[in-house]
Amino acid sequence: MLENDIQEILFTEEQLKNRVKEIARQITADYAGKEIMFIGILRGSFVFMADLCRGVELPCTLDFMSVSSYGSGTTSSGQIQIIKDLSEDITGRHVIVVEDILDSGNTLHYLLNILEHRHPASVRLCALLDKPERRVKPVELHYSGFTIPDAFVVGYGLDYSEKYRNLPYIGILKPQVYGA
Numbered sequence: 001m002l003e004n005d006i007q008e009i010l011f012t013e014e015q016l017k018n019r020v021k022e023i024a025r026q027i028t029a030d031y032a033g034k035e036i037m038f039i040g041i042l043r044g045s046f047v048f049m050a051d052l053c054r055g056v057e058l059p060c061t062l063d064f065m066s067v068s069s070y071g072s073g074t075t076s077s078g079q080i081q082i083i084k085d086l087s088e089d090i091t092g093r094h095v096i097v098v099e100d101i102l103d104s105g106n107t108l109h110y111l112l113n114i115l116e117h118r119h120p121a122s123v124r125l126c127a128l129l130d131k132p133e134r135r136v137k138p139v140e141l142h143y144s145g146f147t148i149p150d151a152f153v154v155g156y157g158l159d160y161s162e163k164y165r166n167l168p169y170i171g172i173l174k175p176q177v178y179g180a
């Protein structure tokens, strides 16, 4: 059972649902009269993105990007590689980048810089989780779901070794699962 690998539940399905609805309401208010282009960073953002966009009561389009960061072991580096680029042109669009978690900031620092150079009308970042203690690169986070301590979490799209993404809640993984 997947649950046996979870040490502690941080956010229940209900808490996630409520917080995501709040962020969606905020975005709806902030972008009144505009059309939004949501860009989901694969794969971790797919569950959050699906719930978030359904709470936004404005016209919007969706696109996805997949990136991998170079680096040794479990830490990302300053360089990222685009594995799958956007299908749409973002010139003149109001872009909201949707990410599962902002950790060191390496990936998003680099990615947001790439997107800015494509001349969108605006770019904002929306991340479900924020681990500020781990930040190495500065990244401006406009919409943040929850601030969490420095622990490895899974569920609601977030994985360990590509698993646990389907858990409906977010929990801290037992360290023995990843051999700590």
Ligand code: IMP
Pocket: 044, 069, 076, 099, 100, 101, 102, 103, 104, 105, 106, 107, 108, 151, 152, 153, 154, 158, 159, 160
């Ligand atoms: P960074 O901000 O460049 O260090 O990398 C952020 C990425 O690392 C996120 O998009 C996640 O895929 C992954 N990540 C960071 N912390 C966690 C975690 O606690 N659980 C699962 N994935 C994580």
Ligand code: MG
Pocket: 041, 042, 043, 044, 045, 100
């Ligand atoms: Mg990710």
